[in-house]
Amino acid sequence: MKNEHGVGILGLGIFVPEKILTNQDLEKMVDTSDEWIVERTGIRERHIADENTATSDLATHAAEKALAEAGMSPDELDLIIVCTATPDMFFPSVACLVQANLHATKAAAFDLAAGCTGFMYGIATGTQFIRSGFYKKVLVIGAETLTKIMDYTDRNTCVLFGDGAGAVVLGECQSGYGILGLDLGADGTGGDLLKLPAGGSRIPASAESVANRLHFVHMNGNEVFKFAVKVMGETAVKALDNAGLAAGDIDLLIPHQANIRIIQSAAKRLKMPMDKVMVNVDKYGNTSSASIPIALREAIDAGRIKDGDIIVAVGFGAGLTWASCVIKWGKGANTIA
């Protein structure tokens, strides 16, 4: 039987590694400048994981905070979904590693791969499990250590990315609140524009693949930029439509934090003033599937979200993929405030 409740965010936690890599640090590593990076991307610094830290470590810390905010113990979780492009290893999944770390003994666990769109795909997936009545509590985590797969001799990519994690506990909330609308999409014909070529079954790891630097991110930045600008407005409008709302109803837009110019163009297409758009790309760079929960946390902490607000989160990334969700925020709805 279908669940008549809404599905909302009961707890939200984020975690970023302590170490910061500034644009000035990068100036010493590749032929770049603080001025170029700030002007072309809006990024000033990013957090980077040390050699002993993997994606599951960041994910576990964020999850613990989300559970604490939800006032829940790990054994109440039915499912853990970790959205990541940078798993600790091929298998076991990061979700299983986190399940063990948390002692979430009753939870099923799997990873979800949708590039930087991962967290939005995860929210959509978790929401369906609860809406259907199959599960009550789902932990969705976006966690990445992108700096581990960066080529620090390639100025086109290495200045862009940072590490971090964000986690939410999804559960039932008052009807009319929580996740009101969703939109997901993919265009696999654009897969070559953003990829990590080797290490899988197409090009298994070899001395040659390492020498050819195929275990790092390869990206056609210009084409990804054009795709992102086009798709962000479109998917936001579709998710709003799915919720029976329009762009004018948005109180706060939480875009994937990849590049300030992409965010500004998307806001323009949605006819939204920048004071209704959350931006923190300057502090974290592009943390891929962690960027939206990190931005959401900072928006809440800055007092930018109030009871009854309509929040639209929009992601895009490798695949190519894109997705949006519309959330009606509210304390009375059992969602956090």
Ligand code: UT7
């Ligand atoms: O989550 C999804 C992941 N990916 C993205 O969101 C990336 C989307 N794309 C972008 O954000 C932008 O395309 C970039 C930031 C990657 C590049 O910005 P751009 O304004 O599109 O620059 P460009 O690629 O057209 O390059 C312009 C120039 C080139 O020099 P020449 O060929 O004109 O002499 C680049 O070599 O800027 C050069 N350049 C740099 N210069 C200094 C590229 N990277 C750098 C750099 N420092 N770090």
